[in-house]
Amino acid sequence: MTQGNWYIIKDIEKLDTPGLVIYPQRVRENINILKRMIDDVSRLRPHVKTHKSKEAALLMLDAGITKFKCATIAEAEMLGMANAPDVLLAYQPVGPKLERFIELNKIYPATKFSCLVDNSISAQSISDTALKNHLKINVYLDLNVGMNRTGITPGLEALQLYIDCNALPGIKLIGLHAYDGHIHDADLAVRTKRCNESFEPVKKLQQSIKEKGYPEPIIIAGGSPTFPIHLKRKVVECSPGTFIYWDRGYSLTCAEQPFLTAALVVSRVISLPDETKLCLDAGHKSISAENELNKRIYFLNAPELVFIGQSEEHLVVDAGKDHHYKVGDVFYGLPYHVCPTIALYERAITIEDYKISGEWRNIARDRKINI
Known part of the structure; x- marks a missing residue:
């Protein structure tokens, strides 16, 4: 077989359709490409929303990646089952989801789970529920940098919320979360300009927090389209997800990234x-x-x-x-x-x-x- 028809399945008669197929050798190469692109593997926090499988998570753990991001309790539990050391639920747990999140912390003690918050009511609820269960939860302040779905706009109000949350006994604010998924221009120069503009207020907020005497907040930023931009910022943890399998959409709009479709x-x-x-x-x-x-x-x-x-x-x-x-x-x-x-x-x-x-x-x- 040649590189051009890498996808051919010789025993295709055994595969019922429609069928989802994964090419693990290409998955491993994508993980290696990811590691080669960044200066320090500890700055990688891949999102698992793409693959949703323990097997793919274990391949990343075997490659030395220890931090992960996810969007659902099931994804978080999958990472707990894989003994991932550090998992951010990039979601604000409300109602029964908060109870389930607390249960994760108790059932998978080898994994340090954290979550997002963008308002004082949710922060108080997370703190109260954590205290009832004899826990203290690490939390990231969710920032709205243009997605306009969740998050608080970086600025004075966000600074005050960071300060207020740190006064709550059941949670510990340790960082900022800035997802810029609205930025996916095919032109890398345009994408870079927009990314830098949306990130500037995040840097200012981080500096303001330090000036108030708090430890320097961790910044988790970006997804797949802005990964090549954020990886150049030494203070940022990067969260690409689609790299693991890649797809037609990103192959066209993020042509500068050398990942393989898998x-x-x-x-x-x-x-x-x-x-x-x-x-x-x-x-x-x-x-x-x-x-x-x-x-x-x-x-x-x-x-x-x-x-x-x-x-x-x-x-x-x-x-x-x-x-x-x-x-x-x-x-x-x-x-x-x-x-x-x-x-x-x-x-x-x-x-x-x-x-x-x-x-x-x-x-x-x-x-x-x-x-």
């Missing part, structure tokens, strides 16, 4: 509706469908296909007249957005040396594992 969705032709059309078993229950139709999946071995329509279990494409395709033909599809695509599958089939080698369970796709 996850595909395999599909088959199941019907020939007319002389030009094919119907595949790649519905929107098997591919993330938040993008427009022609930006959901890209077939590596059939890039010329024109997308006509998609429903729950079917994808209709136009192959043109006199095409050579027939029922049963296999297409290797690269998702445009791999993260929510992974969440559609309870397991991924692993492919090594062009053959099926096993499976990885995407256990954190569930809302609950044990807790």
Whole structure:
């Protein structure tokens, strides 16, 4: 096999479709690329929302990565099961989620869990609940640097909240969290300018906190698009996530990053509706469908296909007249957005040396594992 058809599965007759496949050798290389890009592995805090599997987490732990970020209690528990030393739940736990978060701290004592806060009511609740359970929780102040979903704007109000939270006995403010996922320009120069502008208030807030006599806050910043920018800031922990599998979307918009695509969705032709059309078993229950139709999946071995329509279990494409395709033909599809695509599958089939080698369970796709 050549590099151009690295994805071919020789025993494809054993794989039912639609099927999610992972190439562990490429995953390992992506982890190595990540480590080579940064000056100090201790500044890496990868987000696990993309892979959702204990197996991928263990590969990163084996590579010396000890800090992680996640978005759900299930993802946090998966990391606890893997004995990850340091895990940030990049979410503000409210209601039953807070009770579950506290339970994580008790059941997985080898893992130091932390979470986010952006208001005094939540801070008081986290502190009170921690005290009832004889715990003290590390907390990061969640900053709104342009995403406009959660977080407090960096400035005087954020400084006061940092000070107020540090007075609460059940929590300890140790850092700032600044996710700039709204910045994903294909032009790296434009992306860099926007990233620097959104980060400037974060640096000022960090300095203000130090001037008040507090230890220098840790800063956790960025995701995949701004990783090449933040990695140059010696005081920042970086949180890329998609690097582990990569996808079509970031391959196009973040072309400066050398990660390998390592996850595909395999599909088959199941019907020939007319002389030009094919119907595949790649519905929107098997591919993330938040993008427009022609930006959901890209077939590596059939890039010329024109997308006509998609429903729950079917994808209709136009192959043109006199095409050579027939029922049963296999297409290797690269998702445009791999993260929510992974969440559609309870397991991924692993492919090594062009053959099926096993499976990885995407256990954190569930809302609950044990807790």
